[in-house]
Structure formats: structure tokens, C-alpha cells
Amino acid sequence: MIWPIDLAILTLVVVAAIGALMVKDLLGASVLFGSYSFMMCLLWSIMGAVDVAFTEASVGAGVSTVFFVAAVFRTTRRTRD
Amino acid sequence: MTDLISTVVAKYNYWIYITLMMIGLYAMIVKNNLVKKIVGMNIFQTAIILFYVSIGVKKGGTIPIIEHGHGQENHVVHAVDYINPLPHVLMLTAIVVGVATLGVALALAIKIYNNYNTLEEDEILAQVRGK
Numbered sequence: 001m002i003w004p005i006d007l008a009i010l011t012l013v014v015v016a017a018i019g020a021l022m023v024k025d026l027l028g029a030s031v032l033f034g035s036y037s038f039m040m041c042l043l044w045s046i047m048g049a050v051d052v053a054f055t056e057a058s059v060g061a062g063v064s065t066v067f068f069v070a071a072v073f074r075t076t077r078r079t080r081d
Numbered sequence: 082m083t084d085l086i087s088t089v090v091a092k093y094n095y096w097i098y099i100t101l102m103m104i105g106l107y108a109m110i111v112k113n114n115l116v117k118k119i120v121g122m123n124i125f126q127t128a129i130i131l132f133y134v135s136i137g138v139k140k141g142g143t144i145p146i147i148e149h150g151h152g153q154e155n156h157v158v159h160a161v162d163y164i165n166p167l168p169h170v171l172m173l174t175a176i177v178v179g180v181a182t183l184g185v186a187l188a189l190a191i192k193i194y195n196n197y198n199t200l201e202e203d204e205i206l207a208q209v210r211g212k
Contacts, residue, residue: 001138007090010097017101017124021108026116026200033120040127048144048164049134055173059180064123067180071116071187075194079114080201 006046013039026077030068037061094135101128115190115200119183126179130172137165145169 016039020032037060044053089096101124108121145166149156190200197205 001140003090007093010093014097014100014104017104020120020124021104021112021117026114029117029120033123036124037127040131043131044134047134047138048142049137049169049172050144052130052134052169052172052176055176059176060127063180064183067184067187068116068120071191074191075116075200079117081113081117 001047006043009039009043009046013043024079024081026072026075026079027069029079030065030072033068034061034065037064094131094138098128098132098135101125101131113202115193115202116187118202119186119190122186123179123183126175126182130175133168133172133175137168139164 013036016032016036020029020036023029023032037056041053041056041061044050044056105121105123105125105128108124109118112118112121139161141162142164143162145163147158147163149158193205194200197208199205199208
């Protein structure tokens with residue numbers, strides 16, 4: 001584990017999580033959640049869990065984002081918080 | 082002071098895991114929009130996965146793929162040199178279960194939107210009480 005990269009990616013993970021919850025647009029929230037999942041994928045590969053990393057990249061960052069975008073297009077983009 | 086800094090840096094993964102868990106719990110409780118609540122639930126799940134993967138990390142360990150595999154079966158394997166793969170295998174299942182719960186939650190949110198024409202929780206509650 002290379003710890004400077006680990007610290008940087010962990011900080012980016014928290015920033016992406018707060019951004020996904022703070023943005024006032026559901027499509028933006030789903031895209032930021034996809035970037036959060038991708039940061040998590042980088043984190044798993046830094047920590048040596050390569051199998052978890054590629055599962056997260058395909059299932060977490062791929063399928064979850066598609067689900068969120070499909071659900072937002074079937075409902076509404078507007079949100080109050 | 083340097084003692085404190087080294088303590089914080091050495092357990093940075095665990096601090097961030099607690100932070101992410103609290104962010105997810107906050108979103109599930111406080112946020113008014115149903116999709117934001119589902120995002121919070123997913124952040125909570127990945128925080129738990131982060132905790133379990135952080136348990137398996139070893140200082141100076143390599144990834145859990147065996148060296149000297151084919152043709153050198155008499156080579157001695159040192160298990161200390163490899164990162165512990167057991168939490169990884171458990172968390173693979175957790176990621177797949179997380180996507181399944183996400184799909185069910187979003188399907189329920191779409192059904193609620195079709196019935197009440199809103200995703201905000203207080204408006205849904207007002208319509209339910211008004212009937």
C-alpha cells in the first residue's frame with residue numbers, strides 16, 4: 001500500500017460523497033455517485049484487493065450509475081435538498 | 082503532537098470509514114428526497130466494505146495471487162507475504178447484494194413517484210394523511 005496515494009484518494013472519496021449529497025440536481029447526484037464508486041475502486045486496487053476493485057468498477061461504477069440515471073429519467077430531476 | 086499525528090495517519094482508513102458511515106446515516110435520516118436517501122444507503126454500504134478491506138491490508142504484503150505457481154510446486158509458500166484475501170471474498174458478495182438492494186429501492190421509488198407524482202417525503206406524507 002502506497003500511503004500518500006491512499007490518503008489523497010480517501011480525501012477525494014469523502015469529497016465525492018459530500019458532493020453527491022449536497023448537489024441540488026438528481027442527475028448530478030447520480031453522476032457524482034458514479035465518481036464516488038470509481039474512487040472507491042481505485043482505493044481497493046491500492047489496498048491490494050484487485051478482485052474487489054474490478055467488481056466495484058463494473059458493478060458499482062457501471063451498473064449502479066445506469067440504474068440511477070434510468071430512475072431519474074423515469075421520475076424527475078428536481079429536488080429541494 | 083507528532084504522536085497524535087502519527088496515530089491519526091496510521092489509522093486514516095478507519096477514520097474515513099467512520100466519517101463515510103456517519104455521512105450515509107445522516108443522509109438516510111435527514112434528507113427529504115427518496116433518491117438522496119438511497120444514495121446515502123449506498124454510501125453506508127461502501128463504508129462497511131472499506132472497513133473490511135482495510136482489515137486485510139498488511140505492511141509490505143503483495144496481492145493474494147500465489148508466486149511460483151506452475152512447474153514449481155515444491156516451492157515453499159510464505160502466507161505472511163500475502164494480503165489476507167478472506168475479507169475481499171466476503172466483500173465481493175456484499176457489493177453484489179448492495180446492487181440488488183439498490184435496484185429494489187429504485188424500483189420502489191419509481192412506483193411511489195407514479196402514485197404520488199413527487200419524490201419528496203413530506204409531500205408524500207401530506208398526501209397520505211390527506212386521503
